Amino acid sequence: MKALHFGAGNIGRGFIGLILSRAGYNVMFSDVNQELVKALQQRGQYTVELANESKDTETVTGVSAIDGTQLETVAQNVAEADLVTTAVGVGILKHIAPGIAKGLEARLNTGLVQKPLHIIACENAIGASTQLKEHVYALLEEPVRALADQYVYFPDSAVDRIVPIQHHEDSLHVQVEPFYEWVVDRSQLAPAFLPIEGVLYVDDLEPYIERKLFTVNTGHCCAAYIGYVNGYDTIQKAIADEKVKSLVYGALQETGEVLVKRFGFNPEDHQQYISKILGRFVNPHLTDEVTRVGRSPLRKLSPNDRLVRPALQAYEYGMETTNLARGMAAACKFDVSDDPEAAELQDLIKQKGIAAALSHYTSMDEQHPVLKQAVEHYHQM
Numbered sequence: 001m002k003a004l005h006f007g008a009g010n011i012g013r014g015f016i017g018l019i020l021s022r023a024g025y026n027v028m029f030s031d032v033n034q035e036l037v038k039a040l041q042q043r044g045q046y047t048v049e050l051a052n053e054s055k056d057t058e059t060v061t062g063v064s065a066i067d068g069t070q071l072e073t074v075a076q077n078v079a080e081a082d083l084v085t086t087a088v089g090v091g092i093l094k095h096i097a098p099g100i101a102k103g104l105e106a107r108l109n110t111g112l113v114q115k116p117l118h119i120i121a122c123e124n125a126i127g128a129s130t131q132l133k134e135h136v137y138a139l140l141e142e143p144v145r146a147l148a149d150q151y152v153y154f155p156d157s158a159v160d161r162i163v164p165i166q167h168h169e170d171s172l173h174v175q176v177e178p179f180y181e182w183v184v185d186r187s188q189l190a191p192a193f194l195p196i197e198g199v200l201y202v203d204d205l206e207p208y209i210e211r212k213l214f215t216v217n218t219g220h221c222c223a224a225y226i227g228y229v230n231g232y233d234t235i236q237k238a239i240a241d242e243k244v245k246s247l248v249y250g251a252l253q254e255t256g257e258v259l260v261k262r263f264g265f266n267p268e269d270h271q272q273y274i275s276k277i278l279g280r281f282v283n284p285h286l287t288d289e290v291t292r293v294g295r296s297p298l299r300k301l302s303p304n305d306r307l308v309r310p311a312l313q314a315y316e317y318g319m320e321t322t323n324l325a326r327g328m329a330a331a332c333k334f335d336v337s338d339d340p341e342a343a344e345l346q347d348l349i350k351q352k353g354i355a356a357a358l359s360h361y362t363s364m365d366e367q368h369p370v371l372k373q374a375v376e377h378y379h380q381m
């Protein structure tokens with residue numbers, strides 16, 4: 001069985017590639033980073049090390065790579081694949097859509113490969129596979145789209161494993177936290193789908209993706225932004241500061257109340273979930289930079305993402321939002337010049353002021369009480 005995986009980065013190698021390989025797939029990575037592609041082609045394997053006391057290490061074999069800039073090659077690999085997965089960043093999905101669309105055309109028009117194909121986007125976003133489907137479908141002619149409706153499936157998924165930026169002599173080696181969870185929406189699969197070992201299939205993904213995004217990722221970005229404002233360069237150092245930790249904890253109480261109300265989670269179980277997540281953030285064997293965790297602040301401030309969506313839900317329910325608003329304010333202080341989204345945010349704040357900039361990126365009205373709360377925190381920071 002052959003899996004084509006877009007993105008040979010941290011999650012691609014450290015999580016998805018590893019799980020697929022263990023499940024019996026030969027993994028072909030597609031990436032635009034030529035050094036990574038060359039190294040994978042030459043060596044055909046790489047190592048994954050767990051961030052634990054004993055540094056347990058596993059070698060992932062039977063892998064290779066293609067140059068993701070070569071549309072024809074990408075399309076040919078899509079046409080031949082038994083499974084397609086991605087971990088490129090949700091904003092990159094539109095850039096890989098042309099290769100997937102061309103590959104589907106080849107696959108479906110020839111009539112040779114009319115067996116079902118699953119395309120699973122493993123990105124931190126609600127409905128990422130569905131978003132990818134929209135990008136791909138926009139490029140398909142109607143007859144191919146009709147065939148894709150029959151033979152191609154885009155199940156949404158939630159992926160959880162902390163994989164920091166890697167700094168090793170071996171460019172393919174990747175260190176990951178021991179914990180992982182890959183959840184896929186069963187209701188969006190082909191009837192005869194062969195389950196991938198290591199994946200949890202659920203009938204309703206919404207509680208899983210929202211609990212993950214609005215606990216792990218909300219807590220993480222609050223730690224990154226508030227940590228950055230307080231001069232820390234890693235999540236581990238930021239959370240070691242009790243003041244930062246209690247603000248992160250506060251934000252997770254706010255999202256927690258919303259999640260418990262929306263999905264009927266047991267409140268005590270949810271508190272345990274929060275404690276477990278905070279424990280993962282402080283794993284002493286990991287060094288996770290705040291610039292990675294806070295990366296792309298415009299995405300993180302967007303209406304459906306980890307700060308604004310739970311804050312607006314909390315507001316609608318009449319619940320507390322002050323710590324989430326503080327997270328938004330701290331995101332606006334994230335002045336990291338080599339992050340293009342941070343640079344754009346800083347430019348707009350300079351040009352139009354904090355309230356207009358926040359309103360622009362969050363889609364909240366300047367008079368919205370949550371936005372006003374965030375502006376107040378911003379001025380106090």
Ligand SMILES: NC(=O)c1ccc[n+]([C@@H]2O[C@H](COP(=O)([O-])OP(=O)(O)OC[C@H]3O[C@@H](n4cnc5c(N)ncnc54)[C@H](O)[C@@H]3O)[C@@H](O)[C@H]2O)c1
Nearest residue numbers: 007009010011030031032068087088089090123124162163
């Ligand atoms: N790192 C984590 O802890 C983690 C955990 C869960 C989910 N995620 C999600 O996984 C995704 C990837 O994150 P990451 O940390 O692995 O990032 P990363 O930057 O390490 O990896 C992304 C890879 O995609 C490649 N890429 C960019 N454009 C491409 C294209 N057009 N075609 C093919 N490859 C392309 C990049 O060269 C890079 O190797 C993101 O959506 C992220 O939110 C990350």
Ligand SMILES: O=P(O)(O)OC[C@@H](O)[C@@H](O)[C@H](O)[C@H](O)CO
Nearest residue numbers: 124159160161162163217220293
């Ligand atoms: O990948 P992002 O930019 O959406 O978020 C940064 C981190 O919070 C994220 O990568 C986590 O490490 C990961 O989601 C843990 O499962």
